[in-house]
Amino acid sequence: MLKDKTYKEIIEYVKNFDGYLLTNNERDVSQSDFKARIMPWTTLRAAATRDMVGYFAFEVTGGASVHVDLMKKQINPFEKLRLIRKSMPNTLIQAGVRSHNLFGYRPYSENVIRKVISQFAKYVDVFRVYDFMNHIPNMKVVGEEVLKAGKVFMPSLCFGIGVDHTNEFYLSKVQEIVNLFGSDLILSIKNFSAVGTPERISDLIKVIRSEFPEIPLAYHGHNTDGNDLARMVAAIKAGVKIVEVCDHGYGSWYSQAPALSLIQLLEEYNIKPKKLNIDAIIESSEIIKLERRYYAEFESPFRGIDPLAHAHRLTGGALSMAYEQAEKLGLLSRINEIFKELSMVIMELGDIWPITPGSQILWSTAVSNILYGRYEQPSDDLKRLLMGGYGPFPFYDPPEWIYEKVFKKEIKSRSSLKKDLKSEDIKKREKEFENQLNYQPSDEDLALYLLFPRDFVEFVKFEEKFGRTWLLPPDIWFHKGRFENGKRISFLDDRGKHHWIDIISTQHFENTVKTSCLVDHHFKTYTITIKNEQKT
C-alpha cells in the first residue's frame, strides 16, 4: 500500500507510473459547489467504494474545510481524518494548504505553522501547498515541516493567463522551489480559475518537464468554464502524472471534472486507465447521487458552467461564495458589474491570483468599490496586502494613487509597512485554553486553538453539550420545521451499532419547547428555551 511507503518511494512510484493517476478532491467539490457543507456522513458512506477505485489520493481536508468542520459541521477535523483513515486504508489522504496562511486567511507565525502541520501530518500523506502570491518563501516553513514528518510535499503554482504569466515566470518559480526544497517532491499546476487553453497547459507542462525532468507533475484544475476535461487530456498527454477529479454523482459545476468522463475521453485517445476500478467509480457515484439531494440548498443560485470565469478568474469556492454574498447584499442583479470591477481590481492590484485568501480580498474590495466608491473603504486585509504582509507583488506594484487612497496620511514610506510576524507564545495560549475549558489541551486541540481560537472553543462547548452530531443523517442535520410525532431518526455509529431516537411529542409553551422522545428505547424529555439571538 502506498501509505506504508516513504515519501521518496511514493514520489518514485508516481514518477515511474506508466499511465495517469487520479486524485479525488472531495474537499474542493464540497467547497466549490456546496459551500463546503458535504457532511462526514456522506463522505463515509462512499468511503469503502472510493477506496476500491485505486485513486492516488483523496483530498478531504485543508482549504476552508478545517474551519467549516468546526463551525458548520461540528466535527473535529482530526476526528474526521481518523474516520477517513480507517474507512479508506488503501488511499493516500491529501490536504490543501494555503502556505503560511495554513487553513485561514492571514499569515500565521512560524511556530504555529510547525505545530499545526506536525499534527495534521499524523493523518495526511500528501500536502498540496499553494501561495496566492506565488511567493515561494511563504511555503518554506510548511514545506520543511511536511518533509520533516516524512510526508509528500506537493508545492503548487497558481496558474493564470496574461502578459506576465509566461513560461519564464513559472520556470523561475519552479527553480525557487527546487532551490528551497530540492527535487524530492511532486509539483502541481493549480488552475483554480479554469483558464488557459489545452495548448497553453500542454506547453507549460512540456517546458517544466524539459527543464526539471526529475520532478513528477500534477494538475489541479477546475471545470468552471466547462473546458477542464480538454485541459486534463492535454496535461496528461504532455506528461502530467496526476490529475484531480470528482465523482460524477455530485454533478459538480465549479469544481473538478468527473473522473469517469476523463477516463472515457482518454480512451478515445487510446490512453488506457491503469489500476483503476471503473465499477467502483460508478458505484461511488451511485451512492453520492442519493446523498446529493441533502445539499441542494447549498448549491449556487446559478447552476451551470460559467464562461465568464475567464474574466473574473474566481476559483470555484470563491465563485459560489460570491454569489451567496451578492444575494445577501441584494446585489445579485448587479453581479456582472461586480465581476467587471473585480477584473479591474485584479489588474490594479498587481495581477495576482484570486484564490484564498487573495480571492476574498479582491472580491470584497470589488464589492466595496461598487457600494462605497473605489477604494473608499479599504479592509484591513487589503491594507495588509498592500503593505506586503502576504509577500511582494509578483509582477508589478499597485499604482501610487491606490496607496494614497487606502492609507491617506497613515504612512510615510512603504518600507516601513512590512513587519515580520512575531513568534506566538504557545505556552501562554495553552494556559488560556485551559482557563476557558478547564482541561489541558492535547496537541491536536492546541493546533486547532492556535488556528481558530474562538471557533474552536465554541466547538468544544458544542460537542460537550450535544456530542458527536455528525453521526446524524444529513436530512436531520439540515431539517426544517418541527418533527412529527412518531418520527423515527435512525443511524449507525462509528462502532457499527444502530441507534434510534423516536419523537413522542412536542409541547410548545411561551418561550420553551418540550420534546419527549425515546432514545434507544429509553424515555427522555428536553425543555429548550428559545433564544431570539441564537445564531443562524
Place this chain on the structure above:
Amino acid sequence: MIKKLLVANRGEIAIRIMRSAQELGIKTVAIYEETDRFSLHVMMSDEAVCIGPGPRKDYLNIEKIIHAAKEVGADAIHPGYGFLSEDPDFPEKCRKAGLIFVGPPSDIIHKMSSKVIAREIAEGVGIPLIPGTKTLPQGEEGEKMAIDFAKKYGFPIMIKAVSGGGGRGIRVVNTEKQLLSELKLAKSEARTSFGKEDIYLEKGIVKPRHVEVQILADNFGNVIHLGSRNCSIQRRHQKLVEIAPSFLPKEVDKEICEAAVRAAKLAGYKSAGTVEFLVDGDNNYYFLEVNTRIQVEHTVTEMVTGIDIVREQLRIASGEQLSIKQEDVSVRGCAIELRINAEDPKQGFLPSPGIIEVYQSPGGHGIRLDGAVYQGYEITQFYDSLIVKLTVYGFTWDEAVDRLRRALDGFNIIGVKTTIPFYRAIIKEPDFRNRNFDTTYIDNHPELLNYREKEDEMDKLARFIAELNAYGYNPYI
C-alpha cells in the same frame, strides 16, 4: 408472629422493612405526613395512615404514631433508622400501649445512647477504650481537666457530645488554644442539637478505620454476630461507602466480633444492633459506640451472609428464638454499599430537590437496590435526599468494585443532580481500588470533586434533536 406491622419511618428503610414483613405474611402499614403523601413507601404498603400535615414533625410524634397503630389494629411498630429509632421513650410508650416494639427495649437504648455508660459496658468485657474523660465538669474545672488530659495523651483530641451520634457533635482539636475555644462552642452546639450540653474528650486516633460488627440478640440470651463492616469512607463523619467484611486480619476480625457479642450479652441486648470500633494503623482496636437500630449499611452484611436481618428482628420481636446459630454464619465474598442521593457534590453536597424525570436502574448478578423513588417522583426539600441505596456483591474485592462501576454506569437519572459521578471518581481512584483508605480518605482526596459529569452519547444527540425541534431549523449551521 406479629400480624400487622406499622412502620414508623419513610423512604427506602420503610420499604425494606415492609418487604421482609410481607415475606413473613405480616400486613404492613405505612404512615406519612401530608407533605410526603406521594412517597413510594406509601404505595408499597398494604395500608397507610396520614399522621399529620408535616413536614418532619409528625414522624417524630410518638403519640400520633401509636394512635395510628391502634387505629388500624397493628400489633407492632418498627422504627427503622433515624427519626424515633433511638428514642428510649418510644419502646416504653409502645409497651404501655400494648404494642410490640421491633428493637431493643427502652433501658438498653437508654444505656447505649449514653456514651459514658456504653463505654463502661465495653470496658467491662475487656474491649479497649480510646483514652477519654468522663463528662467534663462546668467552667474552669472542666477546662483544667481538658488541659491535663491533653498533656497526658497529646493531640489530636476529639471533643464529643455525650448525647451525640451519627458523627454529629464531634470536634477535632490540635492545639491547647483550639481546645479551649472549641470546648465552649461544642457545649453550645450540644445544647442546641441534643438538648444537653454534656461533653467529654477522647484521644484522637490518627488515620483510623471505622469498623463495626453487626449483632443479633433474641429474648432467650442468644447473641450472635454477622461479621464486620468497614465504614471508613466518610464525609464530615457521615458514612459514604460501606463494605463487608472489614478486611481486617482474620484474628483481629474474630477478636472484635467476639468482643461485640460479649458486650451485647453484658448489656442484655435484644434485637439487631451494631458495635462500632476504631482501628488504628497497627490494627489496635478501640470501642466507639453501640447503635441500637437497624443501620443503613446493614445490606452489605446481608449480601455476604445471606441472612435477612429485618426478618430476624421481626422474629425476635414476635418472641421467637434466633433462627440461626453462630456456627451457621459464614461470610463469603465482598459487598459494597453506596447511598445515591439527590445532591450536588460540587456544591458541598447541597441537596438537589426536583422531579425525577427519568429513573432507570441497573440490574444483573450481584446488584441490590433499595430504592425510595420512582419516575415522576418529586424529591422535596423536606426530607433526606436518598434516591436509592446501591449494594453490590462480588466474590472478591476487585469483582465487587468492577460490578459497582458497572452498576453506577447503568443508572440513568434525569431531573436532579446525583452523587453518582462522585462515586465514579472514587471507584477510579487508586487508593480506593487498593483498599487503602481510612476516615481521612475524603479529606485527603479533594481531587475526587474534579470529575466531569458524563452524559450518555445518545442522550446528548437527543438533546440536539430537541434543539432542532424547538427552533424548527438547525441553529448551528
